[in-house]
Amino acid sequence: MNSPIRLSVIAAALSCTIATPVFAQAETAPSAAQELAEMRAQLAALVTRIDQLEGELAEEKAASVAQDATIAANAEAVAAPAPAVEPQVATLEKKDGWSFKPRGRLMYDVGFTSVPESTGRDDGFGNEVRRARLGASGGLGGGFGYKFELDFAGNEVEAADAILTYEDGGLDIAIGHHNNFQSLEELTSSLHTTFIERAAFTDAFGFERRIGASVSYSTGIVLAQAGVFTDNFDDTGTDNRGFDGRVVVMPKSGNTQFHLGGSLHYNDLGEDDASVRYRQRPLVHFTSERFVNTGNLDADSEFGIGIEGAVISGPFHAAAEGFWQNVDMPAMTDDPTFFGGYAEVGYFLTTGDSRGYKGGKFDRTKPESPVGEGGMGSVQLSLRYDYLDLNDAGIVGGIQNGYLASLIWKPTNYTLFSLNYGKMDYTDAVHAKADGDTDYTVDAFGIRAQVDF
Structure with missing residues (x-):
């Protein structure tokens, strides 16, 4: 009132x-x-x-x-528009350090290959689910952790990473099924490579996950890794016993990241009738044709040496590797040494974007202006020369020279579309044309759609 x-x-x-x-x-x-x-x-x-x-x-x-x-x-x-929030996968956590985080990836490839008709080899359209993984990772308390993934691609279920880990400062111990320490390209996740398939030598020389125990230690700009391994989950019946080691120096100057590393690989096949075989596809995985192939070689052991280098400076990156694989063959007077390597350059066409790097390997690229936040994502162009020589000491497995180009569009941090083209120039190909010529070219084109979480 x-x-x-x-x-x-x-x-x-x-x-x-x-x-x-x-x-x-x-x-x-x-x-x-x-x-x-x-x-x-x-x-x-x-x-x-x-x-x-x-x-x-x-x-x-x-x-x-x-x-x-x-x-x-x-x-x-x-x-008013809501502020942009990066999507997060829910993580279950408890006070005692236990946590559970689901993870997965899906990659679908489609494309074609063009092969000289008189070779009689299959070509044309191809497609596949390249990877379809589901798994989880997390902590167990006291510095212990775990990571487990299954891959359902190819109508088969295979284990990818399946490890128990322990971390303490710069020390990292892993026991289980995981990558041994060969090659920057091999250790970089398939989610973050610049081409839909890794360099030819990584697959030809059998780089893969194996069951074993390893130790990594990082201090300042130096990373040292070493481990002992048997074989992969599918070949536990073999007597393989191997050792792998890798050292990386990764200094940084301003915004420029440098990478220089080297690795050693030794694998004792452990059986009197053991053999190895080195071969490779023409860029894309959805074809089963190989035009370089040593066939089965009776061998006692393998010994490999690798060197690797890279630089990232703003939108530009460059990388190069070489790997020599020597095979101990008792029946041969001279043991063959095969070689593979690559050199590539890449550049982002979008402003503010740069290739990721972490822990001695390439990491996730995060677009500066992703789709949904007023931008178009990141666009990256890469060119690569890829070389594989499987001729030595009387063994003629063929030489593959690859001239490759890649265009990658990442709308967001967790989605990717990639266009790849490769012209593979062969010398001493294992499949001859009708006139007996073994020097010819094969064209390959591939498209990938990818998502992960």
């Missing part, structure tokens, strides 16, 4: 109070005093009620103002 109304009410009450004694003169004196006291009490009660009503009215006005402010704020929030 406002002040004018309050004053009017009080004035009316006072008038009644003053007039009452006049009309009460005919009454006795004690009766008049009693009535006057009652009227004063009523007046006090009336004033108290007026104060109560004023308080309630003030509260209603405050609530109304707050409600109007809330409605206006909500309307403004709806009109």
Whole structure:
């Protein structure tokens, strides 16, 4: 109630109070005093009620103002775009250090190969689910952790990483099925390579995950890795026993990241009738044709030496590797040494983007302006020369020279589309043309759609 109304009410009450004694003169004196006291009490009660009503009215006005402010704020929030938040996969955690994080990837490839018709080899359209993995990783408390993934591609279920780990500062110990320490290209996740398939020598020389135990130690710019391994999950019946080691120096100057490394590989085949075979496809995996192939070679052991180097500076990167694989063959006078390597350069056509690097290998590229946040993602162009020589010491497995180009579009951190073209120039190919010529070219074209979490 406002002040004018309050004053009017009080004035009316006072008038009644003053007039009452006049009309009460005919009454006795004690009766008049009693009535006057009652009227004063009523007046006090009336004033108290007026104060109560004023308080309630003030509260209603405050609530109304707050409600109007809330409605206006909500309307403004709806009109304004929500701040961009990078999607996160839910991780279950407990206080004792235990955690569970689901992980997975899906890669679908499609394309074609073009082969000289007179060779009689298959070519044309091809497609496949290249990788379809599901798994989980997390912590177990006390520095212990785990990682487990299954791959369902190719109508088969195969184990990828299946390891128990322990970390303490720069020390990392792993036991289980995981990559041994060969090649920057091999150790870089398939999610982050610049071509849909790795360099030819990594597959030709049988680089793969194996069961074993390894130790990695990183301090400053130096990373040292070593491990002992048997064979992969599918070949546990073999007697393979191997050792792998790798050292990487990774200095940084300003915004430029350098990488220089070397590796050693030794594998004792452990059987009297053991053999090895080195061969490779023409760039794409969905073809089963190989135009370089040593066939099965009776061998006691393998010994390999690799060198690797890379540089990342803003949108530009370059990388190169070489690997020599020597095979101990008792039946041969001279043991053959085969060689593979590559050199590549890449450049981002979009502003602010750069290739990721972490822990002695290439890592995830995160677009500066992803789709959904006002940008178009990142676009990267890469060129590569890829070389594989399987001719030595009287063995003619063929030579493959690959001239490759790749265009990658990453709309977001976790989606990727890639176009690849390769012209493979062969010398001493294992499949001759009708006229007996073994020197010719094969064209390969591949497209990949990829998502991971």
